[in-house]
Structure formats: structure tokens, C-alpha cells
Amino acid sequence: MSPRAWGILLVLSGAIFLEGIDVAMMGVALPAIQSDLGMSTASLQWVVSAYVLGYGGFMLLGGRAADLLGRRRMFLFWLTVFLLFSGLGGFADSGWMLILSRFVTGLAAAFMTPAGLSIITTSFAEGPQRNKALLVYAGIAAAGFSLGLVVGGLLTAIHWRWVFFAPVILAALILVTAARLLPREERPARTSGFDVTGAVTITGAMLLLVTTVVRAPDVDVKWTVLTGVAGLLALSVFVAVERRSSSPLVRLGILRSAPLIRANIGAIAFSGSFVGFQFMLVQYLQHLRGWSALETGLAMIAIGIDAIVAPVLTPRLVARFGNTKVIATGFTAALGAYAFFLTVGTDTAYAVMLPAMLLLGMAFALAYGPLTIAATDGIDEAEQGLAGGLFNTSFQFGSALGLAVATAVNVAVTQSESPSDLLAGYKAAFVVSVVAAFLALLTTFGGLRSARR
Known part of the structure; x- marks a missing residue:
């Protein structure tokens, strides 16, 4: 790649790094925010x-707007909105x-992220060059999340407000x-066709x-059913339109791509397992073990091994064994x-605990980048923004689902603030991540059969 191509790739990767570090820092800072603003656990989840x-x-x-209104x-524009509201x-x-x-x-990220991803997928030729670009992009995204755990602890030790101000400087x-x-x-020569x-x-x-999922732990069942049914009705109207x-x-024909569907289902299950686990692990270390935000961030830096493995090892594994086998190994x-x-x-x-954290970092390095490739591979250039939007929607919806289910299970099992009850609640929430990771692994079986054929 030319120096300018590398520059474009790195600046777009910087945006996904920004999004990752922003989310990760927030997870570490939540207990300090709760204490300072007097928020309940239910409101803190919001x-x-x-x-x-x-x-x-x-x-x-956001993904379709990038295709129709201009990716740059x-x-x-939405990077500017992200900066202001952070x-x-x-x-x-x-x-x-x-x-x-x-x-x-989050709304700004919804428009910014697929625009950036589609600029990459349309700027680099499909095949080894695009795969390399996407794996660098995914590796930097993983590095943002991993470093965010440590940086969030450092900044929270000063004051949690710096968790918001630091992304402003970077943005x-x-x-x-x-x-x-x-x-x-x-x-674009024609925008009147916007649907x-x-x-x-x-x-x-x-x-x-998404509201149905995130509110499920703290509202009556009838409201969960009502919003869920309303969401499905709106979805059916959308399909008809x-x-x-x-x-x-x-x-709708884009949904006939089996690799795209497997990648999106895998993304839902994998992101749900990881986000629910990370939220509960922070609670376990800080509430039960009494660790500070800085100690928690330093402890979880082991997961940051993905920042090294993703750009260095993952491309070689994908080139030798193929996307699907690498994804399956990551899920395992x-x-x-x-x-x-x-x-x-x-x-x-x-x-x-350290070996398991290292193993989880390896899992993220092996799964995230190849999933990104699978979700956009073979898709027409005019629909790269849409494909990126579908993938990121799946990742975020899975995050919401995993967090909501883990929280609901934790609240249901925890009977008191005693150490034994708190531990039981956290372990029950970890079971949710185990189940979700197993479901993610199941999604790869069809791809493995296709690869063998």
C-alpha cells in the first residue's frame, strides 16, 4: 500500500479505536460515576x-446513508457530533x-462507524489487500477496547469526567x-430515491x-412483551415496504448471503457473551474483591493481548486456514x-485468573477481524455501507442483549449483599456468557462444512 493509503487506513482505524476506547473506559468508570451522581444500579445500566x-x-x-449521501x-459530520456530545x-x-x-x-457512532468501514472496503481491492486492511482495522479496534480498560482506570483515578474529556481530544x-x-x-447525482x-x-x-432488551431486567414483563411485539410488527412493516x-x-436479497448471515449471528452471540462478561467481571473485582478502578484496569490489560495478536498473527492464520476455522478457534x-x-x-x-484473561484476549483477536471480513466479503461496492451497518448493528444488538440477560440473571440470583450471595450472582451471570459463546460456535459449523466441500 502507498503511504497515502496507509494514512487513510490509520485515520479510519483511529475512529474505531476512539469508539472502542470510549466504551471500555466507561465500563471501568461506572462505579465512580454511580457514587458521584448517586445513581441506582438500574439507572447506571442505562x-x-x-x-x-x-x-x-x-x-x-447510518450504513445506508453513507452509501447514498456520501461516506466522507x-x-x-458525525465524528464532530461524537466529539461534542462526549x-x-x-x-x-x-x-x-x-x-x-x-x-x-451512540447515535453519532451509528453513522460514523459504517461510513468509515465502507470507505476502507471500497478503497482497497477485494482479496488479500482488503483482508489485510480489515485485519489492521479490527486489530486497532481491539487495541482501543483493551487499552481503554487501563486508561479508564488511570483517568478514573484522577476523576471520572476525564473518561469523557479524553475522547474529545482524540476525536x-x-x-x-x-x-x-x-x-x-x-x-450523489440523485437523492430523491431515498427510502x-x-x-x-x-x-x-x-x-x-433494543429497548425491549435493555429494559427487560427492570420493567414488568407485560412492558417487555408489548415493546417486543411492537418492534416485531415494525420490522414486518419494514420488510413489506x-x-x-x-x-x-x-x-433484501443481500440476506441471501450465507457467510453474511453466519457472520452477523456469530457477532450477536459473541459480542453478547463478551460485553455481559466484562460488565460482571468489573463488578466482581470492584464490589466483591474491593479493587480500585486502576487495579481493575491493570488486571484486565491481559485481555489486551489481542492488540498484538490481531495485526501480527491473525492475518497469517486467515491466509493459511481460512476465515471460518480461525473464527471457530476464537469462539472455542x-x-x-x-x-x-x-x-x-x-x-x-x-x-x-490471568491465563483465562489471556485466552479471552486471544479469542477476541481470532474472531473479530475475520468476522468483519466475512460480513463484507463478496458484497457489491454500492452496498458496502449497508453490509457494514448490518454487521455493526448485530454487534451492538448482541452487546445489549448480553448485558441485559447477564444483569437480569445476576439480579434474580443475588439475594443479599453478603459475599457468598454476590459471588453466586456473578457466577450465574458468567453462565450466560458460556451459553452465548457456545451458540456463537454453533454458527460456524455450516461454514466449516462449506469450506470442506
């Missing part, structure tokens, strides 16, 4: 869920203000560099479905890591 709601609810719209334009979160003096800022930040640097490097596009009805119905459906539309927001590693944590006690030494 600091995470509001971001996922904005991200997952608008991702498909969408990327730069700063607003740093000034929040109440729970509702913080939750609002996280929702809009400003990326914005200035992207404006100079990203090639200008011709303004407004499809955009409204799919966004409404995703918002309702797309079948009749001359310029559909989502061409994740399953083993989660299963180990079912054995932890109230005084388990860190040295005993």
Missing part, C-alpha cells in the same frame, strides 16, 4: 444501554444528562487529519427491539475462558 440504544437503533440507517461527508457527558451533573449524552454519542485530532486525508467524493418510509420503520423497529420499494433502504477459546470463571471464589488469586 449509561451503557443508552449508548447501545442509539448505536444499534440507527446503525442500518457522513464520517466527518464533551457534554464530561460536564453532566445528573444521571439523565449523562444518559442523554451517551445516547447521542479532534482524528477529525483534523481525516479532513485532510480522506478523498473528496462527487455529490424514507423504510428508514422510519427500520429505525423504529430497532429502537423498540422494502419488497415494494423501487429504491429500498435494505435490498472464548468458551473456555468464560467456563474458567465459573470456578472463581471470593479470594481467587490474580495469577490464577
